[in-house]
Amino acid sequence: MPSDRSNRPDISQRILEAATRLFARHGFVGASLRDIAKAVGIRKPSLLYHFPSKDELRRGVLDQMLAHWNDVVPKILRAATAGPEQFDAIGAEILRFFRDDPDRGRLLLRELLDRPDELAPLLALRVQPWAKIVCDYIRKGQEHGRIQPDVDPEAYVIQVINLVLCGFATHGSIRSLVAGGSDDVEAGERLLTEMMRVAKASLFLPSAIAVPTRGATGTDAN
Amino acid sequence: MPSDRSNRPDISQRILEAATRLFARHGFVGASLRDIAKAVGIRKPSLLYHFPSKDELRRGVLDQMLAHWNDVVPKILRAATAGPEQFDAIGAEILRFFRDDPDRGRLLLRELLDRPDELAPLLALRVQPWAKIVCDYIRKGQEHGRIQPDVDPEAYVIQVINLVLCGFATHGSIRSLVAGGSDDVEAGERLLTEMMRVAKASLFLPSAIAVPTRGATGTDAN
DNA sequence: GCGGGTCTCTACCACTCGGTAGACGGGGCG
DNA sequence: CGCCCCGTCTACCGAGTGGTAGAGACCCGC
Numbered sequence A, B: 001m002p003s004d005r006s007n008r009p010d011i012s013q014r015i016l017e018a019a020t021r022l023f024a025r026h027g028f029v030g031a032s033l034r035d036i037a038k039a040v041g042i043r044k045p046s047l048l049y050h051f052p053s054k055d056e057l058r059r060g061v062l063d064q065m066l067a068h069w070n071d072v073v074p075k076i077l078r079a080a081t082a083g084p085e086q087f088d089a090i091g092a093e094i095l096r097f098f099r100d101d102p103d104r105g106r107l108l109l110r111e112l113l114d115r116p117d118e119l120a121p122l123l124a125l126r127v128q129p130w131a132k133i134v135c136d137y138i139r140k141g142q143e144h145g146r147i148q149p150d151v152d153p154e155a156y157v158i159q160v161i162n163l164v165l166c167g168f169a170t171h172g173s174i175r176s177l178v179a180g181g182s183d184d185v186e187a188g189e190r191l192l193t194e195m196m197r198v199a200k201a202s203l204f205l206p207s208a209i210a211v212p213t214r215g216a217t218g219t220d221a222n
Numbered sequence C: 001g002c003g004g005g006t007c008t009c010t011a012c013c014a015c016t017c018g019g020t021a022g023a024c025g026g027g028g029c030g
Numbered sequence D: 001c002g003c004c005c006c007g008t009c010t011a012c013c014g015a016g017t018g019g020t021a022g023a024g025a026c027c028c029g030c
Helices: A010-025 A033-040 A043-049 A054-080 A087-100 A103-114 A118-128 A127-141 A154-169 A186-200 A206-210 B011-027 B032-041 B044-050 B054-079 B087-100 B103-114 B116-126 B128-145 B153-167 B184-201 B204-210
Strands: none
Touching: A010 A043, A010 A054, A010 A103, A033 A043, A033 A054, A054 A087, A054 A103, A054 A127, A087 A103, A087 A154, A087 A186, A087 B032, A087 B103, A103 A118, A103 B054, A103 B103, A103 B153, A118 A127, A127 A154, A154 A186, A154 B103, A154 B184, A186 B087, A186 B153, A186 B184, B011 B032, B011 B044, B011 B054, B011 B103, B032 B044, B032 B054, B032 B087, B054 B087, B054 B103, B054 B116, B054 B128, B087 B153, B087 B184, B103 B116, B103 B153, B116 B128, B128 B153, B153 B184
């Protein structure tokens, strides 16, 4: 009877999308299967036919998001092994991932708050290798005097993760706090720009960030 | 009958403490009144006698935390209006607030995710004035050539908030991601140190941060 | 036509939720 | 003593939860 259901782009996929949105918005316990099913346009038992339990659905949502993340990792690795000034490229790829769907940040942050022990192994699988690359890059930059010598690579990576995760998750809710006057999209752009600036200015030596051609070494402690 | 209940440090206060912990750990919907009551050692109706509804309890928890925050604000303002090198003092006060009870960060972050519209006015009241002081301080530092000219003060403050909130909220869950080898408390210290370093290095000009007297060792050796 | 999947549905289950009614007990006070 | 208030309790409520049973509708190969 419902003809509009004929143009279905895979029901399971539509369920995953609705679940992603509602889990990110209201949390895992706060989003009911009925609500998710309603968002898709079906009833709850139909949903449970595709995902036999709510927990299975949650796993599906996480799997899909981390699979998407897996698509961007190669780009990051390629950028990181290409040239010296790949920071912007890496940052752009990461930002794009979260900007494509801000629910990703919210979802990750919620999982980090709610079920850290279950998320940890997944992250270890998905971001550990990438983080290692970045750490190596930082250490090499430190040897070459391009990166500030007092950067703690592992800890720095975590700070950037915090910056990005929290930045996207609270996007729009916290930015009205201080940014006051400006409209939404402009305020969002200012926050993203500053996010990148903070990450960059706390990593590179100013001589490396300001003038690419100049070879003068500024502060050389060791 | 229960003699251990005679040494009660105000039942309402004990309820608030248990609720703070459970809300922060499992979220507002994830923590049931029964669980909170059990943590206090009473039954649910007794809890509802002191806080007539769950939402009232939530408001009480938030009020108490923001009241505690109110205790640190004067210290921050005093530090901010005292001398030029007050950054460390401000940072120390903020860090102490969250370190005293890591549940505060988790709770704030959860509220930011779950009920941003309700938290916004509270934050506007509690952190807006403080943030304004910091922004003024940044602008003055920019005029005096002590702070990097491309810092966006309002956006920078939000980045630092993100850094601190997410840093404490995911403390211990995300740090195992990269820090790998080191034990828990040492890893935590490394993260805090790096958090401060990132905030500082992305704010001050290196000339202001590195050398008060040329040739001496770094000032930020903590 | 017919049997078997695939998929959705209605109706129901046990359970937990936040919240209420009302009884019980104790302490202070007249 | 009687009275009252305070605080806690057991028992219960309606609503909503995740999940199940089982009936139907559709489609496809036989």
